Amino acid sequence: AQSVTQLGSHVSVSEGALVLLRCNYSSSVPPYLFWYVQYPNQGLQLLLKYTSAATLVKGINGFEAEFKKSETSFHLTKPSAHMSDAAEYFCALYEGTYKYIFGTGTRLKVLA
């Protein structure tokens, strides 16, 4: 069965520090993977997507993610955290037939 696991439901980083949010997936077919961000009381906004092209994917707001097949991972990174990055982040896998599997989310806190 396909699945998505986000390690760490809460992550805190200092402003200016590296952001690393972890996502591991399980899929029997080449996956399509996504990272979404959700700001308080808002819907989800697409940060970036992997659709079997380049393994290093650049997204909006300075975020990027690297697809590593050998590790079945798709971790999200940003070199320098900003206060405005505080939000909840969701990793998602396209399962096929219009269905997506979402991780349980990681809430990022940025400390001044």
Place this chain on the structure above:
Amino acid sequence: DVKVTQSSRYLVKRTGEKVFLECVQDMDHENMFWYRQDPGLGLRLIYFSYDVKMKEKGDIPEGYSVSREKKERFSLILESASTNQTSMYLCASSLRSEFEQYFGPGTRLTVT
């Protein structure tokens, strides 16, 4: 820009009431989705629709129904609201040829 709007941001209903949540998208997307979001559980698919008048059950359809009479509009109906349906409801849409979903701002429903 794709815009997905939801009829209410906040809604309070009583147990047993019939509740209608409406979603409208303005980008001629074929696919539309209803999710509920609960802390620690991520997003769970209730129903989706890939065309007008077409619908498919998601992972948690019990207690819900949907209607799609026009391409741009997808309604979620709680036939008889119960307290365990208190949640954030998110609508999304996507093109048939693309994998990324566009989300509305969400409706926070409280059933008392």
